[in-house]
Amino acid sequence: MLKLIGAVMIIVSGAAWGFLQSERLKKRTEELEKLISALGLLENDIAYGKRDIKTALYSIGRLQDVKLFCSAAENMDSVGIKNAFLSALDTHGEYLSGTDKEAAAVLADNLGMTDSSTQIKCIRHTVGILKTAHENAVCEYEKSGKLYRGIGVLAGLAAVILLF
Amino acid sequence: MLTLAKEELISGQDLFSAVPERIRKYLCGVPADKLMEIRLRSGVSLSLVCTDGIFYITHKGRLTENYREAVTVTGNDIRRGLELVTRSSVYAFENEIKNGYVTLAGGHRVGISGDAVIDEGKISHIRSVQSLNYRFAREVIGAADCVIDRIFDGKKIKNTLIVSPPMCGKTTMLRDIARQLSQRGKKVSIVDERGEIAALSFGASPFELGANCDVLANVNKADGMLLMLRAMSPDVIITDEIGDERDFAAISEIKKRGVSVITTLHGMDFAEGGFEEIIRICGVGQCLS
Numbered sequence: 140m141l142k143l144i145g146a147v148m149i150i151v152s153g154a155a156w157g158f159l160q161s162e163r164l165k166k167r168t169e170e171l172e173k174l175i176s177a178l179g180l181l182e183n184d185i186a187y188g189k190r191d192i193k194t195a196l197y198s199i200g201r202l203q204d205v206k207l208f209c210s211a212a213e214n215m216d217s218v219g220i221k222n223a224f225l226s227a228l229d230t231h232g233e234y235l236s237g238t239d240k241e242a243a244a245v246l247a248d249n250l251g252m253t254d255s256s257t258q259i260k261c262i263r264h265t266v267g268i269l270k271t272a273h274e275n276a277v278c279e280y281e282k283s284g285k286l287y288r289g290i291g292v293l294a295g296l297a298a299v300i301l302l303f
Numbered sequence: 304m305l306t307l308a309k310e311e312l313i314s315g316q317d318l319f320s321a322v323p324e325r326i327r328k329y330l331c332g333v334p335a336d337k338l339m340e341i342r343l344r345s346g347v348s349l350s351l352v353c354t355d356g357i358f359y360i361t362h363k364g365r366l367t368e369n370y371r372e373a374v375t376v377t378g379n380d381i382r383r384g385l386e387l388v389t390r391s392s393v394y395a396f397e398n399e400i401k402n403g404y405v406t407l408a409g410g411h412r413v414g415i416s417g418d419a420v421i422d423e424g425k426i427s428h429i430r431s432v433q434s435l436n437y438r439f440a441r442e443v444i445g446a447a448d449c450v451i452d453r454i455f456d457g458k459k460i461k462n463t464l465i466v467s468p469p470m471c472g473k474t475t476m477l478r479d480i481a482r483q484l485s486q487r488g489k490k491v492s493i494v495d496e497r498g499e500i501a502a503l504s505f506g507a508s509p510f511e512l513g514a515n516c517d518v519l520a521n522v523n524k525a526d527g528m529l530l531m532l533r534a535m536s537p538d539v540i541i542t543d544e545i546g547d548e549r550d551f552a553a554i555s556e557i558k559k560r561g562v563s564v565i566t567t568l569h570g571m572d573f574a575e576g577g578f579e580e581i582i583r584i585c586g587v588g589q590c591l592s
Contacts, residue, residue, distance in 0.1 A: 191392035220391040255394035
């Protein structure tokens with residue numbers, strides 16, 4: 140009986156690991172989608188709305204459910220816009236890859252602190268990089284998502300066979 | 304001698320809340336009644352322009368005339384200052400920055416200089432900001448006591464041009480003239496291109512302007528004066544620092560309608576001349592220098 144329970148637990152653990160890996164890939168695509176969409180709105184706000192960056196980040200963050208924007212808006216008064224954005228990126232960008240974060244960090248360097256045409260160029264440049272990253276992330280999810288789930292279950296089964 | 308209390312700095316007076324935190328802490332012992340400007344230049348000593356001269360500030364917050372002992376302003380201080388002045392939204396202050404200043408709540412002005420970007424022969428932006436100059440706006444009730452009787456004799460308001468060098472209180476005097484005329488029942492229209500005279504914030508001025516004063520802010524002077532002439536039927540229009548042909552033309556037009564104008568001009572002294580042409584064009588009744 141104990142062997143059976145142990146075997147089930149190993150298979151479930153393997154499957155859970157596979158699902159988690161697959162979920163991570165899915166979450167990355169979702170986070171990138173949200174960030175791209177929010178940056179598009181921010182670009183429009185800077186170009187036409189001319190609201191200050193705190194108001195713009197906060198309202199877009201709430202509208203699009205982008206915690207990164209809300210957090211940056213909340214902390215920018217005390218630590219400055221750059222540090223607030225970088226810190227929010229670390230806290231709320233857990234599924235983003237290193238290159239995604241690097242692209243966003245370049246934006247943080249200039250965010251709010253240049254004239255509107257430069258702001259727009261910076262945002263478009265970042266969005267361009269993130270869109271490519273999103274396409275790759277979707278491909279990776281389609282390719283590796285199922286694979287991870289299958290591997291998880293199979294690895295669990297293999298471990299059970301080897302152990303028992 | 305008054306000094307800036309620490310609480311005053313921390314609670315964030317309009318101007319001090321826009322000074323970088325690192326610099327703000329050195330200002331605690333500075334005589335507030337004498338302070339006119341705080342000058343931040345990247346890589347150079349922090350300097351304070353007071354009523355009795357230029358001083359520098361040491362790491363212990365003590366005033367000195369020796370700049371070598373002074374706190375040095377860094378590029379990060381300038382960036383942080385710009386963040387605080389523009390609320391991290393330089394793009395939202397493009398028009399102000401290309402004119403070289405941002406006006407804060409309370410009418411205080413922060414002058415900005417750096418690397419100017421020229422587009423079609425005009426300054427379109429200032430990037431790589433090198434220095435910030437925080438200038439205090441102060442309300443001095445009674446600043447116009449010495450001239451008000453020469454401007455208003457109880458019946459007629461004379462067209463008046465006030466000539467003085469920068470930092471001598473032209474705007475302060477203009478504000479007090481507006482207050483006194485408004486309190487004497489004259490309809491006063493202020494055209495406040497740079498937001499310094501009335502310093503409107505959310506539609507209200509922090510200064511005492513009397514019960515008969517209307518303000519049009521952040522508009523080109525010539526357009527603003529003609530708009531106020533049509534819209535508010537004023538007895539007098541008050542504006543600051545006229546300078547170009549459009550201003551002169553607008554003043555001539557206003558005079559034809561029987562409305563008085565009180566304005567200012569940068570200059571050393573009326574006696575030195577150079578203003579006759581302006582007085583002739585505008586038809587100014589008197590010039591105070």
